Amino acid sequence: MTYDSNNLFAKILRGEIPNKTVAESEHALAFHDINPSAPVHVLVIPKGPYVCFDHFAAEASDAEIADFHRLAAQVCKLTGVAPDEGDGYRAITNAGENGVQEVPHYHLHILGGRNMGRMIARG
DSSP, X not given: OOOOTTSHHHHHHTTSSOOOEEEEOSSEEEEEOSSOSSSEEEEEEESSOOOSHHHHXXXXXXXXXXXXXXXXXXXXXXXXXXXXXXXXEEEEOOOTTTTTOOSSSOXXXXXXXXXXXXXXXOO
């Protein structure tokens, strides 16, 4: 898989574009989405050059994978959407054209703060 080092999230990681950071770890960064789809809408991205979920899952080190997921859990707690503290959340990742991926850098959307409705339309 070819990674484009000039994508929006790569520029954020390099500090070329500002972001509103929620949390950061050795291998991942979490920040507020600039065009939120819910009261809580945070993106969690790995610092490594991964295009989508399956690329990350296949190529990232065990340390990167564990750190990424632990940061995502921390974001749920920090934003008050974790089920033990809030009303829950949705975690979404998009991949490729049919998945309507807009930025070719793996990212996980954490959405909450309201009822999210059905995930996709049936039919």
